[in-house]
Amino acid sequence: MVDTLIIGGGSAGSVLAARLSEDPGRTVRLVEAGSPRRSAAEFPPELADSAALPVGGEAPWLWRYPVALTPELPGQIVRGRGIGGSGAVNGCYFIRAAARDFAAWSREAGTRAWDFEEVLPFFRSLENDEDYGDYPGHSRTGPVPVRRIARPSRLAQEFATTCLDLGFGEVPDWNSMPGGPDTGVGPVPCTIGAADSSGRHRRLGPAHSYLLPALSRPNLIVQGDTLATRLRFAGDRVVGADCLIEGKPETIHADRVVLCAGAIESAALLLRSGIGPADQLAELGIPVIVAAPVGRWTVDHPEIGIEYRHPAPAVGAVPLEYVLGFDDIEIRPYTVAFAPGVHRMGVTLMRPTSSGRLRLTGSDPFTPPLIEQNYLATAADRSRLRAAVGLAGKILDVMSADWSGGTDEGAISDHWLYERLGSSQHLAGTCRMGRSDDPRAVVDERCRVHGVDGLSVVDLSVVPVPLSRGPHATVLLLAERATADLR
Numbered sequence: 001m002v003d004t005l006i007i008g009g010g011s012a013g014s015v016l017a018a019r020l021s022e023d024p025g026r027t028v029r030l031v032e033a034g035s036p037r038r039s040a041a042e043f044p045p046e047l048a049d050s051a052a053l054p055v056g057g058e059a060p061w062l063w064r065y066p067v068a069l070t071p072e073l074p075g076q077i078v079r080g081r082g083i084g085g086s087g088a089v090n091g092c093y094f095i096r097a098a099a100r101d102f103a104a105w106s107r108e109a110g111t112r113a114w115d116f117e118e119v120l121p122f123f124r125s126l127e128n129d130e131d132y133g134d135y136p137g138h139s140r141t142g143p144v145p146v147r148r149i150a151r152p153s154r155l156a157q158e159f160a161t162t163c164l165d166l167g168f169g170e171v172p173d174w175n176s177m178p179g180g181p182d183t184g185v186g187p188v189p190c191t192i193g194a195a196d197s198s199g200r201h202r203r204l205g206p207a208h209s210y211l212l213p214a215l216s217r218p219n220l221i222v223q224g225d226t227l228a229t230r231l232r233f234a235g236d237r238v239v240g241a242d243c244l245i246e247g248k249p250e251t252i253h254a255d256r257v258v259l260c261a262g263a264i265e266s267a268a269l270l271l272r273s274g275i276g277p278a279d280q281l282a283e284l285g286i287p288v289i290v291a292a293p294v295g296r297w298t299v300d301h302p303e304i305g306i307e308y309r310h311p312a313p314a315v316g317a318v319p320l321e322y323v324l325g326f327d328d329i330e331i332r333p334y335t336v337a338f339a340p341g342v343h344r345m346g347v348t349l350m351r352p353t354s355s356g357r358l359r360l361t362g363s364d365p366f367t368p369p370l371i372e373q374n375y376l377a378t379a380a381d382r383s384r385l386r387a388a389v390g391l392a393g394k395i396l397d398v399m400s401a402d403w404s405g406g407t408d409e410g411a412i413s414d415h416w417l418y419e420r421l422g423s424s425q426h427l428a429g430t431c432r433m434g435r436s437d438d439p440r441a442v443v444d445e446r447c448r449v450h451g452v453d454g455l456s457v458v459d460l461s462v463v464p465v466p467l468s469r470g471p472h473a474t475v476l477l478l479a480e481r482a483t484a485d486l487r
């Protein structure tokens with residue numbers, strides 16, 4: 001029996017386990033489905049290299065899910081598996097969500113607690129910003145190293161110069177006060193170590209920053225190769241979870257359980273345990289513990305991947321060194337090669353008006369949920385993205401890139417868009433935060449599941465609004481903020 005059982009040792013789980021176990025009077029046990037890693041040396045070299053996006057092949061550190069990007073268009077998304085979770089495989093981009101995102105979040109939660117001014121102290125307490133640590137709103141004392149690439153690649157430099165020539169402003173610091181600039185081009189703040197003598201950096205995810213340094217604490221047990229399959233209840237109180245520990249069934253008992261299994265698996269675990277839409281659970285023969293709209297709303301960042309050829313090599317220090325942001329769009333000149341000799345520019349809709357859903361199709365823990373992204377379902381989303389692709393085309397033309405497409409947005413067909421449509425890997429919102437009278441809400445403003453005692457969800461599942469920036473900085477903030485409530 002422990003005080004707190006944390007399910008999932010990814011981005012949010014790493015923060016929570018480390019922060020909660022700072023109190024020696026509290027016992028914390030964290031279970032992680034993927035590999036246990038007890039030191040930085042145990043991370044595979046592919047994960048250590050910040051220049052790679054380690055999502056190819058049959059990598060054992062990934063969960064892979066088939067998805068419907070649109071009703072007609074199948075796709076695939078991945079998530080990190082193993083200590084560090086998706087934060088151990090991600091692109092190192094670490095930009096805070098915008099102040100307006102937090103204002104919208106607070107409105108959904110029915111509290112001011114998620115306003116930018118309220119969460120800023122948590123952003124400050126988590127970061128050690130190498131470049132801007134002494135500036136207002138920043139810090140040098142947190143566990144997460146943040147730095148921008150000092151010598152960007154030729155491709156990133158050409159992209160930045162082109163954007164400036166086209167009239168966009170320069171953004172030296174995307175995380176500057178108040179709540180980040182809306183528009184401009186600038187270097188991406190990254191969670192990486194200092195450059196070595198050959199200019200290479202190490203990817204330093206949340207496990208490095210939080211979990212590994214806490215592993216020697218006697219009140220913290222961290223267990224890999226342990227899949228939580230179902231939650232256990234006594235009445236409407238959670239009392240633990242059934243797990244498969246290296247394939248063997250065991251029930252772990254706890255005073256409270258915090259789900260940090262990510263937006264897909266936290267939702268799937270709730271549904272499998274009887275917390276979800278009653279009709280869906282009845283179809284699958286799962287007894288209902290609490291009827292809740294789990295999986296009824298999801299949001300992601302749809303991305304058009306434009307392939308092109310350019311004489312500059314794809315040799316960045318991170319997959320994305322510079323980014324252009326404006327309105328609800330990011331344009332991303334990736335510096336990793338997605339195919340030999342071919343570059344990719346991502347054009348991403350950050351605040352889509354279309355939303356998707358997730359549902360279980362089987363009650364066993366090995367059947368992946370059905371994820372329907374419903375991308376570009378609204379005319380507004382298609383038209384925003386089409387205009388942004390037109391601008392990306394202008395940038396490519398000025399860069400003398402060789403690509404197939406046009407800058408006249410009227411000539412960009414739906415077919416052209418859908419052929420290049422993919423996910424930014426940022427699925428969120430399956431267990432939305434909101435008031436108890438909100439028919440779409442699963443957790444309250446402090447991440448506690450409505451109607452169940454002792455159960456919280458703390459990961460990207462609970463974010464109730466589309467985020468204007470990639471989610472990683474916000475997930476770590478969420479976990480820092482939730483720790484304060486769970487202490």
Ligand SMILES: Cc1cc2nc3c(=O)[nH]c(=O)nc-3n(C[C@H](O)[C@H](O)[C@H](O)COP(=O)(O)OP(=O)(O)OC[C@H]3O[C@@H](n4cnc5c(N)ncnc54)[C@H](O)[C@@H]3O)c2cc1C
Nearest residue numbers: 008010011012033085086090091228265459460470471472
């Ligand atoms: C390839 C990729 C690139 C990305 N790049 C960026 C980027 O550059 N910048 C950015 O801002 N965002 C990026 N993201 C998104 C960001 O990394 C994630 O949104 C964030 O890490 C999610 O954190 P989380 O805690 O919600 O979940 P995760 O970090 O995914 O953690 C969930 C953990 O729970 C474990 N787990 C799941 N089910 C169970 C179970 N039943 N029992 C036990 N353990 C379980 C998983 O194995 C995993 O370790 C990227 C994501 C991916 C996949």
